[in-house]
Amino acid sequence: MTHARTSLVVALTLVAQLWAQEGKPLQIQQQGSFFVGGHDVHSDTLSATGTRAPSGTITVDQVYVHYQIPVGVVGAPLTFIHGCCLTGKTWETTPDGRMGWDDYFVRNGHAVYVVDQASRGRSAANPSGINSVRLGKAALDRLSPVSSVSHEEAWTIFRFGSEYPKVFAGMQFPLDAQAEFWKQMVADWVEALPTPNPTVPALSELAQRLNGTILISHSQSGIYPFQTAVLSTKGIAGIISIEPAACPASTDDMRPFAGLPILVLFGDYVDQSARWAPRMKTCRDFAQAANRAGARAEVIALPDVGFHGNSHMLMQDKNSLQVAGWLLGWIDRATAPRHR
Amino acid sequence: MTHARTSLVVALTLVAQLWAQEGKPLQIQQQGSFFVGGHDVHSDTLSATGTRAPSGTITVDQVYVHYQIPVGVVGAPLTFIHGCCLTGKTWETTPDGRMGWDDYFVRNGHAVYVVDQASRGRSAANPSGINSVRLGKAALDRLSPVSSVSHEEAWTIFRFGSEYPKVFAGMQFPLDAQAEFWKQMVADWVEALPTPNPTVPALSELAQRLNGTILISHSQSGIYPFQTAVLSTKGIAGIISIEPAACPASTDDMRPFAGLPILVLFGDYVDQSARWAPRMKTCRDFAQAANRAGARAEVIALPDVGFHGNSHMLMQDKNSLQVAGWLLGWIDRATAPRHR
Numbered sequence: 220m221t222h223a224r225t226s227l228v229v230a231l232t233l234v235a236q237l238w239a240q241e242g243k244p245l246q247i248q249q250q251g252s253f254f255v256g257g258h259d260v261h262s263d264t265l266s267a268t269g270t271r272a273p274s275g276t277i278t279v280d281q282v283y284v285h286y287q288i289p290v291g292v293v294g295a296p297l298t299f300i301h302g303c304c305l306t307g308k309t310w311e312t313t314p315d316g317r318m319g320w321d322d323y324f325v326r327n328g329h330a331v332y333v334v335d336q337a338s339r340g341r342s343a344a345n346p347s348g349i350n351s352v353r354l355g356k357a358a359l360d361r362l363s364p365v366s367s368v369s370h371e372e373a374w375t376i377f378r379f380g381s382e383y384p385k386v387f388a389g390m391q392f393p394l395d396a397q398a399e400f401w402k403q404m405v406a407d408w409v410e411a412l413p414t415p416n417p418t419v420p421a422l423s424e425l426a427q428r429l430n431g432t433i434l435i436s437h438s439q440s441g442i443y444p445f446q447t448a449v450l451s452t453k454g455i456a457g458i459i460s461i462e463p464a465a466c467p468a469s470t471d472d473m474r475p476f477a478g479l480p481i482l483v484l485f486g487d488y489v490d491q492s493a494r495w496a497p498r499m500k501t502c503r504d505f506a507q508a509a510n511r512a513g514a515r516a517e518v519i520a521l522p523d524v525g526f527h528g529n530s531h532m533l534m535q536d537k538n539s540l541q542v543a544g545w546l547l548g549w550i551d552r553a554t555a556p557r558h559r
Numbered sequence: 560m561t562h563a564r565t566s567l568v569v570a571l572t573l574v575a576q577l578w579a580q581e582g583k584p585l586q587i588q589q590q591g592s593f594f595v596g597g598h599d600v601h602s603d604t605l606s607a608t609g610t611r612a613p614s615g616t617i618t619v620d621q622v623y624v625h626y627q628i629p630v631g632v633v634g635a636p637l638t639f640i641h642g643c644c645l646t647g648k649t650w651e652t653t654p655d656g657r658m659g660w661d662d663y664f665v666r667n668g669h670a671v672y673v674v675d676q677a678s679r680g681r682s683a684a685n686p687s688g689i690n691s692v693r694l695g696k697a698a699l700d701r702l703s704p705v706s707s708v709s710h711e712e713a714w715t716i717f718r719f720g721s722e723y724p725k726v727f728a729g730m731q732f733p734l735d736a737q738a739e740f741w742k743q744m745v746a747d748w749v750e751a752l753p754t755p756n757p758t759v760p761a762l763s764e765l766a767q768r769l770n771g772t773i774l775i776s777h778s779q780s781g782i783y784p785f786q787t788a789v790l791s792t793k794g795i796a797g798i799i800s801i802e803p804a805a806c807p808a809s810t811d812d813m814r815p816f817a818g819l820p821i822l823v824l825f826g827d828y829v830d831q832s833a834r835w836a837p838r839m840k841t842c843r844d845f846a847q848a849a850n851r852a853g854a855r856a857e858v859i860a861l862p863d864v865g866f867h868g869n870s871h872m873l874m875q876d877k878n879s880l881q882v883a884g885w886l887l888g889w890i891d892r893a894t895a896p897r898h899r
Contacts (some may be wrong), residue, residue: 248584251658281742292586335680350706401618405681
């Protein structure tokens with residue numbers, strides 16, 4: 220399709236979808252939350268202030284999952300996994316108050332599962348590695364690494380512009396609501412965790428429980444669905460990796476990806492980013508290798524399908540529901556019964 | 560009413576409610592999430608590992624709010640605030656997989672707002688006080704206090720029994736699903752925060768935005784709605800404090816509570832707990848003092864209204880929806896137009 224024709228189709232699709240949803244209540248069949256993964260550990264450094272007992276058992280490495288199942292399910296369940304320094308909030312109401320992807324995909328017939336990565340948000344972190352230093356039981360250089368990413372550093376990583384506070388021409392992130400976005404960012408314990416991240420086996424447990432979910436990851440978590448497939452392909456109906464920090468290497472064993480529909484999705488301005496350009500290249504190499512092994516992988520940059528100005532946080536950009544509408548189509552095609 | 564008659568009424572009410580909801584889709588008019596509170600701070604110790612820039616700006620003290628507004632609202636908006644070492648998950652699906660209070664009250668016509676306290680869950684904590692020690696910029700005894708409460712200690716605090724692993728006779732917490740409950744517990748940064756907790760001014764902002772909400776707190780957050788009312792009574796339609804760790808002292812200024820409907824609610828076995836018995840006594844003293852100043856405060860232990868066997872986590876006990884049904888009635892009476 221030509222660029223103009225693609226844009227027209229996108230615009231008409233959006234109008235139709237908004238018209239269908241205008242003022243319409245959302246009908247939920249079931250909603251709730253639960254955990255996957257997790258195990259008990261004993262610690263003698265749970266607390267260092269004397270107000271609480273330092274010794275005892277806690278449960279860590281579990282992953283919080285919130286879900287909604289609409290009336291009239293018409294597609295595969297979707298599992299959303301956020302990226303660095305963020306939580307499941309990523310997929311909810313945008314900073315400027317528009318509908319989040321969680322709500323959008325439920326309204327379009329998909330059961331939606333949103334997780335908080337292990338040691339993030341509502342998934343417990345373990346403070347023992349901090350208190351052990353405070354209590355003199357471990358050396359200072361053993362202090363648990365816990366980091367926050369500053370607004371200034373995030374600006375470049377999230378491709379709002381080439382450097383803080385410059386803005387890419389035509390960039391679609393809602394900068395008028397930037398203060399609300401900064402509130403979404405949280406401290407990140409990821410460097411205190413083993414590889415693969417405990418989120419990965421938890422996702423495998425979730426996929427098997429859902430018996431056919433599309434894992435939709437972002438940025439830091441971009442690699443997790445691939446790592447999950449390496450553990451087991453059971454329950455994985457497809458992978459959508461949005462702006463992954465890493466794809467599998469093209470020299471890795473590709474057999475876990477045989478037959479799997481895979482979309483690696485990037486926004487705009489990638490070639491202007493020293494961080495992201497090589498990553499997209501690695502993902503293209505991976506997709507080629509995976510396809511040689513029987514996968515159905517594609518790497519798409521949004522400008523190639525008619526969307527312009529998207530940042531790294533494309534699920535919150537001003538055209539986020541147009542992109543979501545396009546994704547709906549990809550999901551329908553990817554999960555449709557195939558005639559071989 | 561006699562105990563037997565009260566129990567019969569409760570049982571019939573529950574049957575009627577469950578019958579009305581059986582298989583019925585939930586109709587949501589609007590749902591989403593946003594933040595209240597929060598401010599920017601500069602730090603030179605955001606990270607200590609060299610992988611991220613140590614200097615920059617982050618936003619802290621904001622409070623995450625998730626909300627659902629049902630079709631056909633018939634009551635005041637409810638704001639739920641969780642307790643120590645827990646998150647907003649407290650009010651969602653119970654550990655044994657039954658409907659949470661968030662879902663229940665939405666299905667019964669209330670808009671429901673669920674928060675994560677400042678520095679907990681999806682509300683960012685500040686790691687600077689950890690990394691400043693790691694980077695040699697602060698002494699070891701300045702290390703941020705971050706604690707977890709062990710299963711063993713929580714057992715007694717939450718009154719599952721007199722001590723771990725004993726169980727009170729007739730206790731209603733779903734111990735068969737105890738492993739799932741332990742996964743709800745998270746590390747607590749509360750000792751690193753000022754008093755009042757930053758959650759309190761954030762709740763005031765939320766109440767004013769909702770223009771008439773009932774603040775429903777639990778345990779550690781029990782005192783927060785009272786502290787919020789001291790800041791400003793604007794937007795507060797009532798207070799339900801469930802098993803508060805503290806009530807205001809009876810010698811405090813009671814004027815902020817004049818005219819306010821207040822319920823302080825306790826479960827069972829309080830008189831068998833050296834931790835909780837004196838707290839209930841303090842709350843009774845507070846209620847008397849508040850009422851002398853024109854409040855409409857009452858302290859109720861659930862056994863006094865026909866519910867037996869409730870733990871500190873009464874919103875998750877096996878009879879949680881029966882207790883919720885009773886609370887619905889209290890809310891209706893408390894917020895009904897009054898003839899004076």
